[in-house]
Amino acid sequence: MSTYTEKIREISQRLLKECKVEMVIGFRQGTLPMMNEPCIVRKPEEVERLVWDSNCGINLANYLTNRKEKIGVVAKGCDSRNIVTHILENKIKREQLVIIGVPCQGMIDKRKIAAGVQGEILSVAEADGEVTVQTAAGAQTFKKAEVLQQNCSVCTHRNPVIHDEMVAEPVAEQTGVDPYADVAAIEAMSAEERWKFFEELLAPCIRCYACRNACPLCYCPTCFVDESKPQWVGKGQDPIDVRTFHFLRAYHCAGRCTDCGACERACPVGINMRLLTKKLNKDCLALYGWEAGLAEDKRPALDTYKANDPENFIH
């Protein structure tokens, strides 16, 4: 991984020196372990701040929305798909971007690590597919494959779909994984069980909107939940209002979500709201053969009409 860091710094420095870009958006070390933060570098001598490891799960496409500068942006597979979506939705122009592609090997789920150790985590290091965690009590080692974010463990688009530079050779894509097994399990339940399942899933939600803010798709100047004239949805903790928020947030991401996991990662109470967006991803794939952000020259599923679109839900 550290070779990725060196390569990112080298490319960024070159782009800034040659004035190909005005800024590079990447990651810097967070103030806490496993919490790397987005970082904007504007001067060639500042590139030492940039790092790369398995704690870069935030989606950097979120920091491109409506920007006017020429930007170098570090992009793993899912970020690159959200960049494609941004380009299709006119949120940024392809000509403004120099995409520094990172073949991704998955991001670590900080909650899985925290659940596996006692006490405060002092530092986390990785090498050769293993993650070593230091706490006051000592060191503990995990297999990286076992502490991946759930979305990364079933990701089949780890290599950037568009890029101008690459920091390494493409990685092998995962095969034989079923990204939608968890959604299928819910579909198999009865209506009553499904209602209960989501009641429990969403019960801890505090309406902080971190999931919305972390998502590159959620760029509306005023989100429907913040509007008061008209007020589309109540603003409190009423379970029906919470459910309405989650239902509509997911629906606004239909045909656009890349299952990058930034929303779930950002949630302070660990809600897997991705189950809702994933259901829509699953249906988009089954009904329209569509996966978001794979090509710059294809219009999204909900943006096109075809004479043979499925319509068996219409009487």
Next chain:
Amino acid sequence: MKNLLELMGIEADRIHFSWISSAESTKFVKVVNEITAKVKALGPNQRFVKQAAKVA
């Protein structure tokens, strides 16, 4: 949208979509009758209903 509502536990027969031209009066009557029958069979909706605050 219907699929997502169903995933969240709304009964399949409670939500209906139709496409009826303003000239298709007989189709309108037929569809409304069908939908009414299906929803009646399910009984009153208990889910996705916000309970009004109880005032003493």
